[in-house]
Amino acid sequence: MVDLLKSREDIDRIDRQIISLLEERMDIAKNVAEYKISVGKKVYDKQREDEKLETLGSLASNEFNKHAAQELFTQIMSISRKLQYTLVKTESVSKSFEAIDKLPITADTKVVFFGQEGTYTQQCMEDYFGTDIDSFNELTFRKVMEAVKEGRADYGVLPIENSSTGGISDIYDLLLEYDNYIVGEHVVQIQNALLGLEGATIENLKTVYSHPQPLMQCAKFLEEHDYIEKKEYLSTAASAKKVMEDGDITQAAIGSKKAAGCYGLKILKDSINFDNTNCTRFIIIANQKIFLKDANKVSICFELPHKSGTLYNMLSHFIYNNLNMVKIESRPINGKNFEYRFFVDVEGNLCDAGVINALRGIKEEASSVRVLGNIKKE
Numbered sequence: 001m002v003d004l005l006k007s008r009e010d011i012d013r014i015d016r017q018i019i020s021l022l023e024e025r026m027d028i029a030k031n032v033a034e035y036k037i038s039v040g041k042k043v044y045d046k047q048r049e050d051e052k053l054e055t056l057g058s059l060a061s062n063e064f065n066k067h068a069a070q071e072l073f074t075q076i077m078s079i080s081r082k083l084q085y086t087l088v089k090t091e092s093v094s095k096s097f098e099a100i101d102k103l104p105i106t107a108d109t110k111v112v113f114f115g116q117e118g119t120y121t122q123q124c125m126e127d128y129f130g131t132d133i134d135s136f137n138e139l140t141f142r143k144v145m146e147a148v149k150e151g152r153a154d155y156g157v158l159p160i161e162n163s164s165t166g167g168i169s170d171i172y173d174l175l176l177e178y179d180n181y182i183v184g185e186h187v188v189q190i191q192n193a194l195l196g197l198e199g200a201t202i203e204n205l206k207t208v209y210s211h212p213q214p215l216m217q218c219a220k221f222l223e224e225h226d227y228i229e230k231k232e233y234l235s236t237a238a239s240a241k242k243v244m245e246d247g248d249i250t251q252a253a254i255g256s257k258k259a260a261g262c263y264g265l266k267i268l269k270d271s272i273n274f275d276n277t278n279c280t281r282f283i284i285i286a287n288q289k290i291f292l293k294d295a296n297k298v299s300i301c302f303e304l305p306h307k308s309g310t311l312y313n314m315l316s317h318f319i320y321n322n323l324n325m326v327k328i329e330s331r332p333i334n335g336k337n338f339e340y341r342f343f344v345d346v347e348g349n350l351c352d353a354g355v356i357n358a359l360r361g362i363k364e365e366a367s368s369v370r371v372l373g374n375i376k377k378e
């Protein structure tokens, strides 16, 4: 049997050779980048890489090593491209974003929020902008997006993610559709209460109205009271208003304590959400490509070719540039069954070299990429 120390010495010797060859290969990749700059050729040459993997695989003496060689060279070529992107310096996807010191907020600033008087979104808006602003409401997410896009409001406030039930997928889709940008975020504690008319009791309820999100956040309570029919409605506040207007004591709404006060309802039961730490993250949107100089979270969206390994390869741009990914969501692409677009949040600022490098690589290798915003995280 060969001695362990001897084997390790041999491995160390081979590894030194690999490093020296790797450095030599990287220097040649730099020459390739210079050539590509001079003729305007793209860094990524898929056909060349596929051919190389085929040839290199065939040099190995058994199936295990063939797979190993192909895996290793997939990584080596991916790293060689990353080096080339830093040299080729293609136009950054974030180039048109403007860094600012503070969000412009004046007495004339108009803010649109989702829902109506008494929604959690209104509470978020007041926490974020204070109460001395000119605000109006819209009853759907789409209408909030529209008002911001058309400039009828400078900012919009929308929920994007709940701690118990996850991402609010409609918002992701609408962000892309309307070309609006995320410029801020705020997290609000959500304690959902069951609201009813004077004289109503939980035992005698027949119907409960609320927005689909709070209905999900209160799923356990509603399962335990399955004689109450759940009905999705526009917003928590709109549900409270409906119960008040219908004047039927068998109806209830799920919403905030504030909504109870706004619409003259009483609290039949407080905190019926299944998770006591329930909170929602709201986003502040604008139709301007602006970000704070001290922003530290970048949100991007990309689409990938429908092939194995593409997501892994795309995420490698964050890992290689030492960026911490804090969120990933996928959404189906309409018209392309079972193809997905990914929404990713990473820590960083659009001015950071690592962020610029990662975005360059993703722009070259994804089917499409967009920066949705760069905000200061809470």
Ligand SMILES: C=C(O[C@@H]1C=C(C(=O)O)C=C[C@H]1O)C(=O)O
Binding pocket: 029, 032, 043, 044, 045, 046, 048, 049, 052, 076, 077, 078, 080, 081, 084
């Ligand atoms: C080095 C090149 O650029 C990229 C990297 C490759 C590699 O490291 O072998 C191969 C093809 C390109 O995607 C090249 O075009 O030859």
